[in-house]
Amino acid sequence: EAGVAQSPRYKIIEKRQSVAFWCNPISGHATLYWYQQILGQGPKLLIQFQNNGVVDDSQLPKDRFSAERLKGVDSTLKIQPAKLEDSAVYLCASSSRYRAGDTQYFGPGTRLTVL
Amino acid sequence: DAKTTQPNSMESNEEEPVHLPCNHSTISGTDYIHWYRQLPSQGPEYVIHGLTSNVNNRMASLAIAEDRKSSTLILHRATLRDAAVYYCILNGGTASKLTFGTGTRLQVTL
Numbered sequence: 001e002a003g004v005a006q007s008p009r010y011k012i013i014e015k016r017q018s019v020a021f022w023c024n025p026i027s028g029h030a031t032l033y034w035y036q037q038i039l040g041q042g043p044k045l046l047i048q049f050q051n052n053g054v055v056d057d058s059q060l061p062k063d064r065f066s067a068e069r070l071k072g073v074d075s076t077l078k079i080q081p082a083k084l085e086d087s088a089v090y091l092c093a094s095s096s097r098y099r100a101g102d103t104q105y106f107g108p109g110t111r112l113t114v115l
Numbered sequence: 116d117a118k119t120t121q122p123n124s125m126e127s128n129e130e131e132p133v134h135l136p137c138n139h140s141t142i143s144g145t146d147y148i149h150w151y152r153q154l155p156s157q158g159p160e161y162v163i164h165g166l167t168s169n170v171n172n173r174m175a176s177l178a179i180a181e182d183r184k185s186s187t188l189i190l191h192r193a194t195l196r197d198a199a200v201y202y203c204i205l206n207g208g209t210a211s212k213l214t215f216g217t218g219t220r221l222q223v224t225l
Contacts, residue, residue: 042215
């Protein structure tokens with residue numbers, strides 16, 4: 001079974017530029033998550049989708065971050081414009097359902113450096 | 116989400132058992148106890164989870180206290196590849212999201 005795919009793996013941009021990350025979850029997984037992991041910290045949930053609907057985006061900085069999951073499969077996370085503090089690893093995860101005992105499967109992440 | 120408390124770091128010798136503790140005194144009756152680990156430069160990886168009873172899988176064992184206010188992840192024979200940050204996380208009810216703390220950094224030495 002293929003895992004969660006993310007691209008690109010690394011991205012370096014200047015502040016105020018835009019950037020987009022792509023995630024392809026495990027086939028058939030209804031729930032998709034985007035996490036932000038700043039160096040030395042645990043991952044922080046940014047947004048959670050159930051199929052193509054948003055379940056939780058309470059920690060997403062909506063003035064600059066946006067995400068979509070068209071057709072309930074792939075997802076894109078965008079930052080526009082980027083700030084220095086957005087430098088982090090962006091992790092995508094998926095789970096088969098939306099329940100407390102479900103296992104999340106994580107992708108390798110995209111490391112973003114904002115200069 | 117209920118809070119968990121873990122030691123910042125632990126050390127183990129290779130091929131010895133490792134017991135990673137987690138305190139969660141405010142756990143509710145419907146909270147699952149999850150353990151994930153994160154190897155260097157990788158995304159988190161599921162290790163094990165449980166609700167009330169002890170659990171075993173090919174990676175580890177999870178021992179849950181009778182009052183559920185603490186749990187212990189047991190790696191039966193640590194190897195160098197087990198060096199990682201281990202996260203103990205609670206979630207419950209209808210919420211599947213995970214709230215990560217800073218975890219325990221496990222070092223394994225020869």
